[in-house]
Amino acid sequence: MLEQLKKIFTGNEDEIPVNTHTKPDISREKSAALYEKSKKYFPGGVNSPVRAFKSVYGTPLFIQKGDGCFIWDADDNQFIDFCASWGPLILGHNHAKIREKVAEVMQNGMSFGAPTALENELAELIIKNNRFVEKIRFTSSGTEAVMSAIRLARGYTGRDKIVKFEGCYHGHSDSLLVKAGSGLVTFGETSSAGVPKAFAEETIVIGLNDKTALTQVFEQFKDQIAAVIIEGIPANNGLLIQDKEYIEFLREICSTNGTLLIFDEVITGFRVGFEGAAAYYGITPDIVTYGKIIGGGLPVGMYGASAEIMGHISPDGGVYQAGTLSGNPVAMAAGIATLTELSKSGFYKDLNAKAQEFVESIQRFASARNYKFKVFTVGSVFWFAFIDKDKIQTAEDIDPASMEKFKVLHRELLNRGVYLGPSGYEVGFVSAAHSKIELEKAKRAIFEALDVVFAK
Ligand SMILES: *Cc1c(COP(=O)(O)O)cnc(C)c1O
Numbered sequence: 001m002l003e004q005l006k007k008i009f010t011g012n013e014d015e016i017p018v019n020t021h022t023k024p025d026i027s028r029e030k031s032a033a034l035y036e037k038s039k040k041y042f043p044g045g046v047n048s049p050v051r052a053f054k055s056v057y058g059t060p061l062f063i064q065k066g067d068g069c070f071i072w073d074a075d076d077n078q079f080i081d082f083c084a085s086w087g088p089l090i091l092g093h094n095h096a097k098i099r100e101k102v103a104e105v106m107q108n109g110m111s112f113g114a115p116t117a118l119e120n121e122l123a124e125l126i127i128k129n130n131r132f133v134e135k136i137r138f139t140s141s142g143t144e145a146v147m148s149a150i151r152l153a154r155g156y157t158g159r160d161k162i163v164k165f166e167g168c169y170h171g172h173s174d175s176l177l178v179k180a181g182s183g184l185v186t187f188g189e190t191s192s193a194g195v196p197k198a199f200a201e202e203t204i205v206i207g208l209n210d211k212t213a214l215t216q217v218f219e220q221f222k223d224q225i226a227a228v229i230i231e232g233i234p235a236n237n238g239l240l241i242q243d244k245e246y247i248e249f250l251r252e253i254c255s256t257n258g259t260l261l262i263f264d265e266v267i268t269g270f271r272v273g274f275e276g277a278a279a280y281y282g283i284t285p286d287i288v289t290y291g292k293i294i295g296g297g298l299p300v301g302m303y304g305a306s307a308e309i310m311g312h313i314s315p316d317g318g319v320y321q322a323g324t325l326s327g328n329p330v331a332m333a334a335g336i337a338t339l340t341e342l343s344k345s346g347f348y349k350d351l352n353a354k355a356q357e358f359v360e361s362i363q364r365f366a367s368a369r370n371y372k373f374k375v376f377t378v379g380s381v382f383w384f385a386f387i388d389k390d391k392i393q394t395a396e397d398i399d400p401a402s403m404e405k406f407k408v409l410h411r412e413l414l415n416r417g418v419y420l421g422p423s424g425y426e427v428g429f430v431s432a433a434h435s436k437i438e439l440e441k442a443k444r445a446i447f448e449a450l451d452v453v454f455a456k
Contacts, residue, residue, distance in 0.1 A: 013361060014368035019448050020455040023415040025058070030074035034062040050086075055403060056410040056422040066093025068433040071419060079419035080442045082382075082428035086421065087267050087292040090351075090380070091341055092433020098296045101337035102330055111328050118332035125339045126302070132278045132288050133304030137313060138327040142266035142291025143171030145301030146229070148321045149287045150175055152303070153227035153260040155319035156312050161221055163204045163214075163228040163259075164188075167395030169236035170229060170264050180205040208240055209393040211249055218257050227260040227287070232268035232277025235427045237395050239376040239383035244281050251283050260309075266291035266301070270339065271429075272379040273348050280378075296338030298331040347432070348379070355380040355430035358439045365447050371454050380430040384409065384420075386453075398425070405453050412449035418442050 039045035044052045046060065053060045061073040069092050071081045081093070091098065105118065123136055139145045150162055150173070162175060170176040178188030178200045188205040190197065204221065206213040208230075218225065228250065234240040254261040263285035269276040270293040278285055286309060291301040304310065314320045325331075341347065359377045366373040376383045376392065385392065386402035386409075406424030413420055420428055430439070 013365035013447075016365065016447055018369075018451050020451045022412065022452055025411075026077045026415055027075045028059055028061065028073075031062045032059045034074055035059045038062075050421070050423055050426070053422045055424065056407050058411065058414075060422070061414075061419075068092045068094070069431060069435070069438050077414075077417070079414070079417050080434070080438050080445075081419045082430065082442070083419055083421040083426075084429040084431055085297060086426075087271065087429055088295060088297050090271065090293050090429070090431050091296070091338060092431045095296075095337075095341075095433070097341060098334050098337040101333045102298070105329050105333035108329075110330050111325055113324060116327070116329050116332070118329045118336065119327040122332045122335045122339065125336060125343065126294075126304075129343055130275050130304075132275060132284055134307040135310035136302050136304035137310070137321065138332075139301035139303070139321075139323055140299045140325050140328070140331070141171070142264075142289065142301045143173055144323065145266065145289040145291055145303045146170045146176065146262075146264055147173035149262050149264075149289050149303040150227060150229065151321065152305070152309065152312060152319050153262060153287060155317070156309055157226040157258065157260060159224055159226040159259075160202050161204060161224045162202065162226055163206065163217055165208045165230055165234070166205055167208055167237040167240055168229070168231045168234050168264070170231070171266070174199045175203050176229075178203040178205055180207070207394050207396065208234060209242055209246055211246065214250065214253055218253055218259075222257070225257065225259045227262050228254055229262040229264055232263045232265040233272065233280070233378055233381075235267045235381055235383075237425050238385060238392060238398050239378065239381060239427050240393050240395070241376065241378055241391075242393060244283075247281050247283050251285075254286075260286040262287045262289065264289050267381070267427075270294060270342055271381060274339075274342055293338065293342075294335050295331050296334035298334040299325075299328075300331045300335050341432075351430065351432050352379045354434070354436070354439065355382070358382075358430060358434075358443065361443055362446055365443075366450060369450075369454070371450060373450060373454075381427050382430070383427045384424070386424075408453045408456070409449050412452045413445055416445035416449060418445045418449075 035045050046052045063071050064074050065072050069080055071079050166180045174195045177192040177195050179191040181189045188200045188203045190200045265276040265288055269290035272280045287305040289303045294300050311317050312319045359375045359382045363375045372388045374385045386405040403424040
């Protein structure tokens with residue numbers, strides 16, 4: 001292992017010779033054949049659109065297995081993976097503790113539609129280690145959690161309108177597939193066919209990091225806004241890190257107007273720390289939603305709030321929300337095994353330190369070469385931006401033309417054994433399973449790929 005470490009690069013990014021040779025494309029024969037088949041069965045050949053490689057080169061890779069920080073595609077190409085199933089796999093692929101716990105629970109059957117002790121166990125792990133929720137409800141996806149949180153806010157306040165931000169993604173429910181219209185404060189326009197206009201009219205969309213727009217919204221729609229929803233740290237359209245002071249302003253204006261503040265922490269929950277972005281900022285939302293990591297790779301979502309607000313959920317209250325497989329024992333088992341590891345002392349400190357070292361080195365490399373490239377990062381989340389700005393806080397600040405460079409980077413990285421999600425708007429994740437050696441290897445590949453990107 002020491003021998004291996006010595007052979008690879010450790011420091012002095014500016015001394016690396018420029019290396020612009022393109023590698024031959026990896027074989028995608030089997031993936032391509034599977035894709036031909038899948039196109040007959042599924043729209044675009046996929047069961048979620050971002051998997052379709054529409055904004056990068058080549059056909060989607062079909063993955064056959066994962067282990068630790070690695071995945072292997074159908075053609076046996078091996079990759080160091082930074083997509084992590086879009087975030088859930090903070091412990092890496094095929095983690096032994098999760099696999100064993102799931103296997104153990106499965107011996108007793110897979111679903112009962114009746115309560116089990118496992119739900120209590122996962123709830124206890126969460127509530128005892130989280131200052132922001134007193135009562136929770138499990139769902140089977142992030143979309144459901146957010147959709148239900150919105151209904152809860154409407155039921156609790158007796159108001160209909162909600163405010164969301166351009167550049168935040170909150171799943172695919174009707175009220176939230178809405179984008180900004182023209183003008184500072186306008187009713188939203190649907191961002192998907194099939195969403196009734198009347199739904200979009202209840203959702204107001206404004207830009208991030210804009211106090212004026214926020215103030216104007218509350219003046220214009222006084223006493224009508226049930227909730228403002230924001231991603232704890234917006235990470236679905238680049239990484240748009242907001243100033244704490246802005247989030248404080250948001251908190252304040254919601255409280256003043258009797259509007260609930262919802263933190264959608266489906267990505268940031270259990271990622272930037274056990275208590276997510278709420279603890280990162282030190283700001284208390286009224287309702288919080290989790291997903292992704294909470295299920296350790298199986299389908300789990302959750303929303304939670306104070307006992308008083310959650311008292312409005314049926315059967316205690318009048319806001320209806322249900323789920324045949326909610327709190328499913330197998331999924332709970334994966335959540336319990338995952339969160340047990342995450343709640344160990346030092347987990348986030350170690351992970352974040354490792355990730356920060358990784359991204360800082362990449363930034364030093366790019367800066368030493370004067371590449372128009374910036375890594376934005378928080379905790380173990382990173383975003384590669386081909387943009388020459390020190391801060392990006394709104395969706396508007398992202399130049400769509402910069403995505404052409406990402407396309408090249410993505411191809412060069414696949415050819416060098418590094419897997420990023422197939423879109424330049426998506427963030428990457430470092431997991432606890434990425435060893436220092438693999439991160440060094442990944443860095444080397446990223447350095448070479450950047451040289452190729454900027455050689456053009
Ligand atoms: C992924 C995501 C969702 C949707 O979760 P699904 O499990 O894909 O339905 C909602 N909000 C945020 C912030 C997300 O990142």
